[in-house]
Amino acid sequence: MIRLHLRARGVPLFALGLLVVTVLAAAATQWLTTRPYFDPVQARTPVIAVAPLLAALLLGPTLAGADELLERGTPTPWQLIRTGHLAAAVIGIGTLLALAGRSDALARNTLGCVGLVAGAAALIGVRLAWLPVFAYVCAVYASAPALDDRWAQIWAWPVQPSTAHLSWWPVLAAFTAGTGVYILRGARTT
Template sequence: MRAADALDAYVDPDRRVPLVALAPLFAAAVIGTSLHTASDELDRTAVRPWWRLRLAHLLILTALTAALLSAAVVGHASVFGPPAMVRNTLGCTGLTAAAAALLGARLSWLPAFGYVSAVYLGSAGTVRGRWSSVWAWPVHPGGAGTGAWAAAAVVFAGGGALYVVRGARAETGRP
């Protein structure tokens, strides 16, 4: 028995919600800023498109982040365990990837931060309703059903595809 498992009995599962919601958000913000490329002209004029490199970059960072963050949370899936951390990492990274393609890598963290913060503060610990698992996926337990997983997967696939096809928006102005 690990020491972390022994502590799990005394930790209120609702207190994991900030960790499970905010840790993937901060990690996705770092991933989003790493999507910046200083070679926009090279990307547009290259013989081979760089979509494979962008895809590999995004998938490797997302997989590494999901693995490391899910190891930090012990417990059963029904009380915000590793599955919730993986799901939130996928969803937040998809939001930042889409924002990198639309707003630029420098501001890619902003939409994800706004959405996760609004859901976290608006849910007030309990989220009920028929479609709540779809719109409030960051604060649902890992075993809450397929709605939260489907929403996070769609956000990751859509945002990742947008970033892979378009790349990060060129930064304008002074640094």
């Protein structure tokens, strides 16, 4: 029956998409880090910013069933199921993306993007849950602040190196708030 639940959530499609993202991330990492004209430290930044974003976008549709109201009227302990779903997703995304090249910044961005998608699913529903995180990461990446000031470390966390300690705080806040509200309330129903 767990198999039915995973299918109801579209998990097989998510897993397949995650594999594709991992392969693309590994290929991009390999290509970028072997270009002589790129700074080897900065070369992986696109992968570190984009791969967790894509993984989180794939996660969005799995955060609700085809009929949330119908499912919520059942005795299943949904808060526990949601907690397990997010935990498995974070571990799955983190582990697979690590195969493309281990990085603390990749882990940080995974937490941040998952938190934003989960929070958006709870507040605006899964159909549009991809939009805020996509817009935010694209905006940050497009403006690509080379600045190393404290504020840039906070608001531009997706493109900061993991050694930028302040970049972890907004991520932890987004992860805690986003996953917390999703676990408590579930995805918003229409």
